[in-house]
Amino acid sequence: MAPEGNKMARKTLRTSYISTVVSISLVLFMIGTLGVLVLHARKVSNYVKENIQLSVMLLPDAGMAQVEGLLKVLEKSEYVKSATYVTKDEAAAKLKEDLGEDFVEFLGYNPLLGSIDVKMKAQYADSENIAALKAKITASSVVKEVYYQQSLLDDINKNMKTLALVILGFSALLFFIAAALINNTIRLALYSRRLLIKSMKLVGATRGFIRKPFVISGIMQGIYGAIIANLLLLGLLYFAKKEIPDLVEIQDYEMVLTLMGGVILAGIFISGVSTFFAVNKYLSRNTQDLY
Amino acid sequence: MDTSNIIKLENASIFQKKNLILNNVNLDICKGEFVYLIGKTGSGKSSLLKVLYGDIKLTQGEGAVAGYNLRKIKNKEIPFLRRKLGIVFQDFQLLTDRSARENLEFVLKATGWKDKNKISDRINEVLNKVALGTKGFKMPHELSGGEQQRLAIARALLNDPDVILADEPSGNLDPETSNEIMNLFFEISRSGRAVVMATHNYSLIEKFPARIVKFDQGKVFDHTQN
Secondary structure, eight states: OHHHHHHHHHHHHHHHHHHHHHHHHHHHHHHHHHHHHHHHHHHHHHHHHTTOEEEEEEOTTOOHHHHHHHHHHHHHOTTEEEEEEEOHHHHHHHHHHHHTSOHHHHHSSOOOOOEEEEEEOGGGOSHHHHHHHHHHHHTSTTEEEEEOOHHHHHHHHHHHHHHHHHHHHHHHHHHHHHHHHHHHHHHHHHHTTHHHHHHHHHTTOOHHHHHHHHHHHHHHHHHHHHHHHHHHHHHHHHHHHHHOTTHHHHOOHHHHHHHHHHHHHHHHHHHHHHHHHHHHHHHHSOGGGGO | OOOSEEEEEEEEEEEETTEEEEEEEEEEEETTOEEEEEEOTTSSHHHHHHHHTTSSOOOEEEEEETTEETTTOOGGGHHHHHHTEEEEOTTOOOOTTSOHHHHHHHHHHHTTOOOHHHHHHHHHHHHHHTTOTTOTTSOGGGSOHHHHHHHHHHHHHTTOOSEEEEESTTTTOOHHHHHHHHHHHHHHHHTTOEEEEEEOOHHHHHHSOOEEEEEETTEEEEOOOO
16 A cells, blocks of 8 residues: 555656656757757858859850960869869750750750859858959850859848848847747746755754755756757757758758757756756745745 | 743744734743743633744844843844754654654754765664664655644654744644653653643643743733642
């Protein structure tokens, strides 16, 4: 009989402990997901900017030596991430594939020009730098013209700034909500133990002595919650990578590890501080105010 | 009997929030003295005990317990006042999330005991004193009302306190155990500790006569020793 009752009491305590850990882990997972977005936002921005392409159309009579000379100049330029020479035959093959028709056979000749596809380094991918580079390239004797989508470039730069601000504001708001949710969960869990805290006070335990095991337990709940949140986060990243292969390009494992460390720290901090204040609240109350 | 006062109240008025419960209380209790507090339910016995262990602030009049001034005592000093008192609460105030032994262990650790062997020996000693030597492993809810009461008494005895404050300690006990507990309290009292006991059990008072303090209509009447 005795062990049965004992088991039940411990089971109830364990259930309450587990549900608190699960609540904390879900909130930390939410923070972690946002952290992934924030940390990757810059990478996404760079990825998009470095895919902005300048097409340098070469004159039909451009010699190979001159083209290679221009390629070398471009590759050495601090603005340029990559420069790829596309011959007129390669351009025709690609267009043929896109159109699904052999236009060379239809026309009887290949009207396309050889070109160099230039991709900018992210930090220089703005209107001013691109215009400067365009002017420099156009001055070359083998270049017919240089073109890129100015409106797309402007849109990307403008939207990235707005997106960064929105994500930053949203992060702050979500962090506040997360802290409030964890705080509320812990306070509710401790509410059921307020009379126990009162009993501890009545038998002569100091505030510090009573508080210590509660705060340690709160920190442990934060750590367990953070570990679960990190596992969920890893699962999310794994499936995201599977579903969106392009993500491989922007995923940074060092960054993910830092983020997971951050989630653990956030778990410890929010749970520890919330427990500290919740216990203090009950320690400071008069007995009559506890009922 | 040592005649120095261990409890002293002078013109003390006791309030529960803003309600006046007891007016102009004067009470002196010496070391080794055994005092019954009697009166109807709601007459203020428990409130007086609460003032003595610092659960209700004394805001009017003067009071001192075991060297602590009840008017001037700071919140952080209250745990140290309580360590000088052994308190048996009407509702036991046991820690429901741990076994009987762990309840006693908590008090000893909270009051600075470190040595595991000494802690274990002291727990065995007090559990045997209240005839719970074989039930230390049980959770409070697995103990009967009387056993919980005895555990609360064992807890009060742990630190060899200067004063025992007991609120209806025989309320849940059978007559035989009541007698044993009363003998125990008198033994404690004879060893130089003051015992203040709130009770309704008049047959017990007849059997174990001692000084009586009566509570009636917000006033306290101190009867001379029986």
